[in-house]
Amino acid sequence: MPAHGAHWRRGALAALAALGLLTAAACSAGADGTPEITTRMVTPVGPSPTPTLPPGVSPTPLVPPELIVSTLEVYQAGAVLVSVTGDIIGGQVEFLGRKFPLTKGSQSQYTFVPVDTEDPPGTHRLTVDVRMPNGTRGTLEATVTVLATPWTVDYLEFTDEQTATLLDPQVVADELALLKSIYVKVTPVKLWSGPWLIPTQGALTARFGEQRSINGAPPSGHHGGTDIGAEEGTPVVATNSGTVVLARELRVRGNMVIIDHGGGLYSGYAHLSSIAVAEGDHVEAGQLIGAVGNTGLSTGAHLHWEMAAHGILLDALRFTDGTNGF
Structure with a gap:
């Protein structure tokens, strides 16, 4: 691209x-x-x-x-x-x-x-x-x-148990509603500064926005984050400074941390094996917030990294590669 x-x-x-x-x-x-x-x-x-x-x-x-x-x-x-x-x-x-x-x-x-x-x-x-x-x-x-962004397609296979529980439409909808209620809030203070960091080291295994085919079904939707594959326990750090507004286990995203960077901008880190911060904590860019894991709806150890502005999910890598102009 x-x-x-x-x-x-x-x-x-x-x-x-x-x-x-x-x-x-x-x-x-x-x-x-x-x-x-x-x-x-x-x-x-x-x-x-x-x-x-x-x-x-x-x-x-x-x-x-x-x-x-x-x-x-x-x-x-x-x-x-x-x-x-x-x-x-x-x-x-x-x-x-x-x-x-x-x-x-x-x-x-x-x-x-x-x-x-x-x-x-x-x-x-x-x-x-x-x-x-x-x-x-x-x-x-x-x-x-x-x-226009050319979206890729990923083909995923889940067990019957995963499909019956974690892919249940109500489970997915409830979790998305929780995240939306956080991502639409605007804290009228600038909490970030300087460049944005990639939160962990590893291979890019899934891009933001790619469409998903689940168990052979037609591709649909858009992947809401960037997946970085790494060994379980690999450190995960904050992409920038801000306030932790969520640090708990979710059904689909597993152990997750969300950081409010002020002005309506948030970053999220999912499928963690452990969480190193608590809700209400202030964190600095590069500070340890957790470790790569395989919790929630996941087929292997990786970090699912989200960015959202004013309730709209965005490609997190564009905050680091210069294509947004900053």
Whole structure:
């Protein structure tokens, strides 16, 4: 699968217009001359008190927002890191009909915009609405292209006992509902920093998104994680820093740890033979959280590694190989 490097595009907003004027500016243009990032600011209508300053003191101007997107081309099951710098107090990103709140980071407000496995390939508009301390609202826009991912097919065989218990539709649905209830929560604090780590050493045995044929049935669905085969007991570490929000045994995923990285982003580690952390613990990138195992619905010792943003499962390897632009 070809990898695309980062395409960083920046768009600086025009200075705020006085007296309620509307300002529009094209900040970056594509090859055909059409704007790739555009901005619009609107100052609230109505009288406002004239500020009183000591003689010789000038008002401090607001720093206009600047939009930064990690890439303008993203694969299905990838993510775009969207950041807004400048004097803003909040906002949200809209892409493919979904809305995601911005989270305050150390240098910007940001969010990871997820692309689902079945989202349509093609060019789509990404819109960011921001709020400034003086009541001004701004709109920033970028054009992002979703690239199709060719999904592989894996053929799996399970025993009658595994099929009757762990593959029971209600068992699977209940577990997915539990995970969904965790993955949709947004902790409005940035808990991660720096690069993302591959959590264990071993061979890649199953890619995210591949379709599964169970006991000869037609392929269906998409694998919700990345499988890394390794000997039982091989250390598993946190891909980045965050708070442990789940550390317990599940029916299908076996012993599992989930880490909240803040801003609606989570990582999950399943089929562990042992768990080395507890719910509520803060962990650092590279910290031991468990060991590779064969618990739950598993045909051999391996780590099932998940990443999810705003409730949408993503290809974890794209957080480490540069194809998301970060």
